[in-house]
Amino acid sequence: MNEAHLIAGLGNPGAKYDHTRHNIGFSVLDELASVWGGTWSDEKKFKARMSRATVEGGTLHLCQPQTFMNLSGEAVGAVSDYYKITPARVLVIVDDTEQPFGQIRLRASGGNGGHNGLGSVQQHLATADYPRLRIGVGRPSGGRDMSAHVLSRFAAEEAEHLGLVLQRVRQQ
Template identity: 55%
Template sequence: MDAPFLVAGLGNPGAEYAQTRHNIGFQVVECLARRWGCGWEESRRLRARMARAVFAGQRGWLCEPLTYMNLSGEAVGAALDYYQVPLTRLLVIVDDADLPLGVLRLRPEGSAGGHHGLESIQSRLGSTAFARLRVGIGRQAGQPRELASHVLSRFAADEKVVADKAVERAASQVECWLAHGVQSAMNQFNGPVERPSSQENAE
């Protein structure tokens, strides 16, 4: 049997952070859990919410770290160790303020690009050799590099239409990654989601 997979969506726990831009990784794995009929359980050992999953004949786990974004590596690393998941079967989903709203960018490996959640995971694992899916959350024109207030804000109504479509498309990209591999998932899904013409310049 194939090694188990782990799909980790990053975010911050707690009602005050729900539906914020920084939590779009949570939204993608929650979308997958709904599609696959998975139930969530909180693991104190792993410091994460975990959902046992089966897709395309493969078994694995969905993961939401409860460590807060900057310590995501503690939960993801613990889950990899506990379930004996190889790096080739790990996919991490994060927000990206440097990508326009709704743009998806899957890569088989790479740098953290300033994302503290990815930095934490790469530090814990001692490797950058795992897949990561960035979901664009946009940024305000002229906004400085310090993005704390922006990433912790919620989407405006017109932005949420695009963000919701991006979440669904990202979930489909994860399914393609599992069924057909990273190259196929990149070729089919990387890029912007379709958006209503009235929202072309929403971000």
């Protein structure tokens, strides 16, 4: 892995959204930066928080877009353009309401599945051929609104298991 790679964890900026289902991409990147000894810096030119790590001799750029979920592609596209990272070397990590909590699905390419963040990334990379890691956050119960569900924090029993989910993602 000598060429640079980009890992983008999608979410919403601000303390209000910390530890919400929609921000699981941010949580994964915080975990990876911690494990790999990376520090975060605000990069205005990318509209993102960025960290860098060297793993197996290659450079990994970690990106947390600060554009809000639906505009995440602006940051991902800017970083990939600046560092000349091809879409095949961009991994996007997102929440997935179609999977049960904690289930992980890695795909080399595909559609956005109605996920606005992935749609924005697809638009700015001008392709759907980029890897994505979807992490199940479950569906709302009891007729709860989808937006309220993804913007809510994890239930107590889910929060207890979140560390194990992050550990499994790290091993992928």
